[in-house]
Amino acid sequence: MTASSTPLVALEDVHLSFGANEVLKGIDLTVARGEAVSIIGPSGSGKSTILRCINALLAPSRGRITVNGVRVDALRSEAERIALRKRIGIVFQQYNLFPHLTVLDNITIAPIRILKENRAAAESHARALLERVRLADKVAAYPGQLSGGQQQRVAIARALAMRPDLVLFDEVTSALDPETVGEVLAVIRGLVREGMTSLLVTHEMRFAEEISDKVVFTENGRIVEEGPPAQIFHRSGNPRIRQFVRGLGAREAVQPGEGI
Amino acid sequence: MQDAIRGFIALAGQVGLNFDFLASPFELRMWLDGMGTTLVLVALTLPLSLAGGVVLAAALTSGRPWLAGPARAYVELTRNTPTLVQLMFTVLVVNMLISQALGGAQNNPFGAYFWLVAVVSLHVAAFHAEALRGGIEAVPAATVEAARGLGFSRLEVLRVVELPLALRTALPAIVNNLVNLVKLTTIGYAVAVNEITYASLMIWTQRDNVVELMIVLLLFFSLINLAVARIGAFVERRLAVPGFGQ
Numbered sequence A: 001m002t003a004s005s006t007p008l009v010a011l012e013d014v015h016l017s018f019g020a021n022e023v024l025k026g027i028d029l030t031v032a033r034g035e036a037v038s039i040i041g042p043s044g045s046g047k048s049t050i051l052r053c054i055n056a057l058l059a060p061s062r063g064r065i066t067v068n069g070v071r072v073d074a075l076r077s078e079a080e081r082i083a084l085r086k087r088i089g090i091v092f093q094q095y096n097l098f099p100h101l102t103v104l105d106n107i108t109i110a111p112i113r114i115l116k117e118n119r120a121a122a123e124s125h126a127r128a129l130l131e132r133v134r135l136a137d138k139v140a141a142y143p144g145q146l147s148g149g150q151q152q153r154v155a156i157a158r159a160l161a162m163r164p165d166l167v168l169f170d171e172v173t174s175a176l177d178p179e180t181v182g183e184v185l186a187v188i189r190g191l192v193r194e195g196m197t198s199l200l201v202t203h204e205m206r207f208a209e210e211i212s213d214k215v216v217f218t219e220n221g222r223i224v225e226e227g228p229p230a231q232i233f234h235r236s237g238n239p240r241i242r243q244f245v246r247g248l249g250a251r252e253a254v255q256p257g258e259g260i
Numbered sequence B: 001m002q003d004a005i006r007g008f009i010a011l012a013g014q015v016g017l018n019f020d021f022l023a024s025p026f027e028l029r030m031w032l033d034g035m036g037t038t039l040v041l042v043a044l045t046l047p048l049s050l051a052g053g054v055v056l057a058a059a060l061t062s063g064r065p066w067l068a069g070p071a072r073a074y075v076e077l078t079r080n081t082p083t084l085v086q087l088m089f090t091v092l093v094v095n096m097l098i099s100q101a102l103g104g105a106q107n108n109p110f111g112a113y114f115w116l117v118a119v120v121s122l123h124v125a126a127f128h129a130e131a132l133r134g135g136i137e138a139v140p141a142a143t144v145e146a147a148r149g150l151g152f153s154r155l156e157v158l159r160v161v162e163l164p165l166a167l168r169t170a171l172p173a174i175v176n177n178l179v180n181l182v183k184l185t186t187i188g189y190a191v192a193v194n195e196i197t198y199a200s201l202m203i204w205t206q207r208d209n210v211v212e213l214m215i216v217l218l219l220f221f222s223l224i225n226l227a228v229a230r231i232g233a234f235v236e237r238r239l240a241v242p243g244f245g246q
Helices: A049-056 A079-088 A103-113 A119-132 A148-160 A176-192 A205-211 A229-234 A239-258 B001-014 B025-060 B064-078 B083-101 B112-137 B141-150 B154-191 B196-207 B211-238
Strands: A010-018 A021-031 A035-038 A061-065 A088-091 A166-170 A196-200 A215-220 A220-226
Touching: A010 A049, A010 A088, A021 A049, A021 A215, A021 A220, A035 A205, A049 A088, A049 A166, A049 B001, A061 A103, A079 A088, A079 B141, A088 A148, A088 B141, A103 A119, A103 A148, A103 A176, A103 B154, A119 A239, A148 A166, A148 A176, A176 A196, A176 A205, A196 A239, A205 A229, A215 A239, A220 A229, A220 A239, A220 B025, A229 A239, A239 B112, B025 B064, B025 B112, B025 B154, B025 B211, B083 B112, B083 B154, B141 B154, B154 B196, B154 B211, B196 B211
Parallel strands: A035 A196, A035 A215, A088 A166, A166 A196
Antiparallel strands: A010 A021, A010 A061, A215 A220
């Protein structure tokens, strides 16, 4: 985990509104190369919106966003935004695989069509990625034939197939049942250990504490506190954060076997 | 061949059906030409209507007013007016204006046949477009977002994700439209294109054998549309995806 002097991702005073609803009210955030940063906070606090601003799926109304030296907020053409998105992987809560394509085609379609990789190279890379997410036997399956956890691991492989500089994880375990959460988190843990720059929005507090170099707590479109995991989870002076962390931690502890 | 035709005429005569015209080489050729013309019309208008439908659906769902607006206006105009009137209008008015502009009908490359193909294809294209638009709008926004997040352009998202999924949803409606398209080629009789209904009309006005030719007409179109429906069902099976839309 080598943090270079200039961050890979930098947000400065980012504001965004949907109509009269101000979702982001001045976000400052940096992610260094090779770093894993987790964003936690209550639902509706703007966490997912931050991720969508970074890969230009949403445009901020004010503020500066820099990714790898590129001013994202200044991008005007679709071609420029596409060039940016090619370098940034994103994994969603609902997997969002292409239902009409096999697992292999889901992973290879973007490298073949966007990066112009030849099919053989794209497929061998895809097979290696499937090996890594332990789904090598599902090459020919369709998303509808897979469990949620399996689909999410394919979605991670699809993002990695573009050889991104950065991967955004948007509550990727929130739609999964407790038993399959672990298999997805194991894949992400492996990526982070290898130094893949990762920005995660998550409700998995223990996981965030374990893998993150930095944790950011957001509420109502603002960053309330950021710091090393130990500080946010155990030594925060902010009663709201202590309450939030304790509340989720308690719910997590109940999960295995004790549910009805 | 002559013997076979004579045998058939005699056999039909025994059950009271008058197929005497088959013995006239002139009428026989006109009748067979009519069948051939209808088949060629179907072979031309069917793919043209599909291509037009895809382009119109893309325009309708583009989110760009300068594309979606004219496409919407065209769809409404063609859906809400009789196809026969559209055909008359193009042949009698548009074609005449083109002739005038080019300094006489002899310089006009277009004729009734061209306008028949154009009107039928573009008319049915409007119906395809509406079916496909429904399918495109049924693709979850999150799936489109995932494609854009990977770096696909809007046009590629349409081609790689939205259209393949929309086609699966819209296929039953599209096959319906194609069955109608086959029948719609018969309006060619109104502008003297020698398709099978026009050829039959020419024969029965001379022979008074309406019932006989009607039987053949109905069988002929039934067979074409049976084939269209079977091909549609085959494509539907081929495109079926496990765990999607079932």
